[in-house]
Amino acid sequence: MATQDSHIPPPAASPVPQIGDVTVVELINALKCGWDDFRRAPLFGLFFSAFYVACGFGLALIRADTFVWTLVLSLGFPLVAPFAAVGLYEVSRRLEAGEPLKWTSVLGVVWQQRGRQIPWVGAILMIIFLFWSFFAHMSFALFLGTMTLTNITTSWEIFNSISGYLMIGFQILVGAGVALLVYTMTVVSLPLLLEREIDFVTAMLVSMRTFARNRRVLLIWAALIAICLLVSMLPLFLGLFLALPILGHATWHLYRRALYTPV
Numbered sequence: 001m002a003t004q005d006s007h008i009p010p011p012a013a014s015p016v017p018q019i020g021d022v023t024v025v026e027l028i029n030a031l032k033c034g035w036d037d038f039r040r041a042p043l044f045g046l047f048f049s050a051f052y053v054a055c056g057f058g059l060a061l062i063r064a065d066t067f068v069w070t071l072v073l074s075l076g077f078p079l080v081a082p083f084a085a086v087g088l089y090e091v092s093r094r095l096e097a098g099e100p101l102k103w104t105s106v107l108g109v110v111w112q113q114r115g116r117q118i119p120w121v122g123a124i125l126m127i128i129f130l131f132w133s134f135f136a137h138m139s140f141a142l143f144l145g146t147m148t149l150t151n152i153t154t155s156w157e158i159f160n161s162i163s164g165y166l167m168i169g170f171q172i173l174v175g176a177g178v179a180l181l182v183y184t185m186t187v188v189s190l191p192l193l194l195e196r197e198i199d200f201v202t203a204m205l206v207s208m209r210t211f212a213r214n215r216r217v218l219l220i221w222a223a224l225i226a227i228c229l230l231v232s233m234l235p236l237f238l239g240l241f242l243a244l245p246i247l248g249h250a251t252w253h254l255y256r257r258a259l260y261t262p263v
Contacts, residue, residue: 011197012197013197013198014196014197014198015261016198016202016206017192017196017206017259017260017261018259018260018261019206019209019210019213019214019258019259020257020258020259020260021213021214022214022217022218022254022257022258023217024217024220026217026254026257027217027220027221027254029253029257030250030251030253030254030257031224031246031250033092033249033250033253034092034245034246034247034248034249034250034251034252034253035246035249035250037091037092037095037245037249037252037253038242038245038246038249040095041091041095041101042245044087044088044091044101044106044245045088045091045241045244045245045246045248045249046241046245047087048084048085048087048088048244048245048248049084049240049241049244049245049248050241051081051084052081052084052240052244053237053238053240053241055081057236057237081122081125082113082118082121082122082125082186082190083110083113083114083118083122085190085248085251086109086110086113086118086190086194087106087107087109087110088244088245088248088249088251088252089190089191089194089248089249089251089252089255090106090109090110090194091106091249092248092249092252092253093194093195093252094106096252096256109194113193113194116193117193117198117199117200117203118190118193118194118200120200121185121186121189121190121193121200121203121204124185124200124204125182125186128178128181128182131178132175132178135171135174136171139167139170139171139174140167142167143163143164143166143167143170180222183211183222184207184208184211184212185204185207185208186204186207187207187210187211187218187221187222187251187254188206188207188210188251188254188255188258188259189203189204189206189207190203190251191251191252191255192206192207192255192259206259210258210259214258221254225247228243228247229243229244229247231243232244
């Protein structure tokens with residue numbers, strides 16, 4: 001027997017937005033708007049950022065010998081993290097549109113994303129995380145595999161060697177490339193998938209083209225994100241309670257400045 005929901009036609013596909021030019025001034029304004037959104041709705045920002053802080057604490061407290069739990073958290077994080085980001089985008093969208101901010105409404109929108117395109121983005125991120133995990137192990141074996149078997153959790157001197165320096169430099173180089181790839185794929189794709197009915201492949205391609213067109217400004221934005229996250233993680237991850245909501249809200253406003261629908 002068909003349910004009532006089966007008679008509801010799927011929403012029509014949204015037109016692919018056009019890519020505009022983003023200036024440094026607009027980037028600064030997006031940050032200001034992100035701060036204003038956090039001040040107007042601080043509880044939402046603290047709530048959604050708590051997920052990232054909890055994951056940071058979890059990864060920091062897990063010992064190296066509990067490999068299974070480390071793997072579980074590492075693989076689960078990219079699957080769930082986009083939903084926390086969507087919550088911040090939805091708060092900014094509602095503030096921008098003058099819609100009421102209710103917990104049931106905001107969390108309801110986040111819950112609805114499980115049946116849309118954002119889970120596919122999480123799956124792509126999980127695959128990239130898997131690649132990075134395997135690469136890290138392979139590079140360790142490549143550079144340090146011929147050395148005497150050592151417990152790296154207690155003997156850090158193994159890295160104080162030419163092979164150790166080469167491995168660290170190699171991982172930083174490849175890690176920066178992987179991080180840049182993830183950034184270009186998601187810089188505007190997640191808020192785009194929240195607002196419009198577009199498939200995840202198109203959204204990620206639009207995001208990559210947006211980065212290519214606004215490379216200088218978006219590289220500055222990437223550097224700001226990296227610096228803010230690094231500094232905010234130093235005091236026991238507690239700075240993330242401030243940095244993540246502001247950056248998340250600012251990302252929504254940057255998205256609104258980068259993409260538009262032609263009249």
